[in-house]
Amino acid sequence: MCAPWHFVVLLLLSGASAWPVIRPWSNGYFGYDGTLLRNNDTNRTSRVLNFFPIPVSVECPSDDGRRTGVCLNVYECRMQGGRANGPCALGFGVCCVFTATCGADIVNNMTYFVSPAFPALSRDAAVCNVQIQKVAPSVSQLRLDFVHFNLGQPNRRTGVCESDVFVMSGGVTQNLKLCGQNSGQHVYYDVENVKDPINIVINLTHNNLFRMWEIKIIQIEFTERAPAGCRQYHQGSSGIIQTMNFADNGRHLADQDYNICMRQEEGMCSIAYEPCDENSFKIGPPVLSDPGSGDGGIGDSRDCDDKIVMPCDSEEFLMPESSGPGVCDLLHCGSSFCNQGEKPCRIESSSTPFNIRVQFGPGIREESPEDNIGMCLHYEQLPCYV
Numbered sequence: 001m002c003a004p005w006h007f008v009v010l011l012l013l014s015g016a017s018a019w020p021v022i023r024p025w026s027n028g029y030f031g032y033d034g035t036l037l038r039n040n041d042t043n044r045t046s047r048v049l050n051f052f053p054i055p056v057s058v059e060c061p062s063d064d065g066r067r068t069g070v071c072l073n074v075y076e077c078r079m080q081g082g083r084a085n086g087p088c089a090l091g092f093g094v095c096c097v098f099t100a101t102c103g104a105d106i107v108n109n110m111t112y113f114v115s116p117a118f119p120a121l122s123r124d125a126a127v128c129n130v131q132i133q134k135v136a137p138s139v140s141q142l143r144l145d146f147v148h149f150n151l152g153q154p155n156r157r158t159g160v161c162e163s164d165v166f167v168m169s170g171g172v173t174q175n176l177k178l179c180g181q182n183s184g185q186h187v188y189y190d191v192e193n194v195k196d197p198i199n200i201v202i203n204l205t206h207n208n209l210f211r212m213w214e215i216k217i218i219q220i221e222f223t224e225r226a227p228a229g230c231r232q233y234h235q236g237s238s239g240i241i242q243t244m245n246f247a248d249n250g251r252h253l254a255d256q257d258y259n260i261c262m263r264q265e266e267g268m269c270s271i272a273y274e275p276c277d278e279n280s281f282k283i284g285p286p287v288l289s290d291p292g293s294g295d296g297g298i299g300d301s302r303d304c305d306d307k308i309v310m311p312c313d314s315e316e317f318l319m320p321e322s323s324g325p326g327v328c329d330l331l332h333c334g335s336s337f338c339n340q341g342e343k344p345c346r347i348e349s350s351s352t353p354f355n356i357r358v359q360f361g362p363g364i365r366e367e368s369p370e371d372n373i374g375m376c377l378h379y380e381q382l383p384c385y386v
């Protein structure tokens with residue numbers, strides 16, 4: 001919510017000795033004449049009293065409810081290149097929304113990177129670049145929320161993003177490369193100790209293909225970051241997880257190796273996964289399991305180039321009962337998340353943290369897209385027994 005009333009009251013009532021306390025909230029203020037009064041260690045008490053400062057980094061909803069902005073005073077919003085989207089802080093501030101498109105330098109937290117004609121579709125070939133500057137050296141991750149992410153599909157037989165491609169580079173880990181339909185997905189990108197700007201390039205190589213994107217980019221301090229190694233971090237005790245480009249006529253992408261992490265919620269000790277529907281696990285052609293063994297999963301799937309890996313408590317994994325239902329497997333690929341024929345399909349694991357690793361190879365083999373739709377799972381955390 002926007003700045004509560006008591007912040008403003010506190011500012012008005014407090015004496016000069018209180019200034020150091022409020023300083024961390026703000027980058028600077030405007031006087032009534034519009035001049036920027038930067039925070040500084042110099043004395044500025046007398047100048048500071050003739051306006052209503054709004055604490056920065058207080059989120060607010062835009063007036064159409066669709067976006068999130070930062071509550072700023074109207075001058076500050078204009079000065080930083082944002083757009084006022086309705087009031088906040090009881091009318092003392094405006095909900096300032098930042099957007100950027102191709103060619104821009106992104107310098108504000110919580111900026112929406114949109115396609116050139118947004119909300120209309122873009123259909124021409126183009127190369128679109130943006131640079132993201134960290135708003136503070138302490139920023140340790142970027143979180144990208146794909147409100148809309150509609151680019152061209154990868155090669156349907158290999159999963160390689162050959163024509164349209166989104167590439168993010170300049171961070172600590174490998175470049176992030178995506179294409180296809182990823183609306184509703186999110187990613188974390190590690191930028192700890194990175195000083196140079198982070199680059200996003202979206203290459204649109206064909207004319208007459210319709211694309212649109214709207215990507216909310218949030219800069220995250222070290223203390224608020226997702227656990228190391230998690231490209232996706234889902235919060236809440238239940239939810240849906242999907243591989244990238246899980247969509248109608250989609251195909252999972254080649255060359256992916258990352259963790260999907262679920263935050264372990266309070267009082268929860270294990271997690272259960274179920275496919276979203278009967279067709280929501282297709283990672284390579286069906287695995288032929290040894291008809292005698294009855295536990296198709298483990299030995300057979302080790303050969304898969306593309307696979308989902310679930311952590312297992314290794315002791316549990318070695319126990320003979322581990323082939324029974326309800327115990328997690330290490331590797332999953334083929335046309336079924338559970339062992340062949342197991343219905344209903346549900347896998348529980350109490351191994352923490354709650355992570356699933358997605359490992360898709362380089363896309364050197366050609367396979368039918370129908371066998372490679374990817375994965376959609378519903379997860380639910382289960383309470384600890386007391």
Ligand SMILES: *[C@@H]1O[C@H](CO)[C@@H](O)[C@H](O)[C@H]1NC(C)=O
Pocket residue numbers: 038039040041042
């Ligand atoms: C802070 O004050 C110092 C000394 O007066 C000055 O040199 C510096 O430019 C000021 N910084 C800002 C951001 O105004």
Ligand SMILES: *[C@@H]1O[C@H](CO)[C@@H](O)[C@H](O)[C@H]1NC(C)=O
Pocket residue numbers: 041042043
């Ligand atoms: C601020 O003002 C006080 C009293 O006028 C003075 O003692 C102090 O040195 C000043 N501080 C700065 C950073 O100028």
Ligand SMILES: *[C@@H]1O[C@H](CO)[C@@H](O)[C@H](O)[C@H]1NC(C)=O
Pocket residue numbers: 127165167201203
């Ligand atoms: C994007 O397209 C340009 C020009 O066609 C090309 O030089 C560049 O290598 C492409 N970048 C990526 C990441 O595909």
Ligand SMILES: *[C@@H]1O[C@H](CO)[C@@H](O)[C@H](O)[C@H]1NC(C)=O
Pocket residue numbers: 057058059109110135136139218219220221224
């Ligand atoms: C950026 O905004 C988000 C959302 O309001 C906030 O959680 C985060 O701390 C901000 N980052 C910085 C560096 O202020």
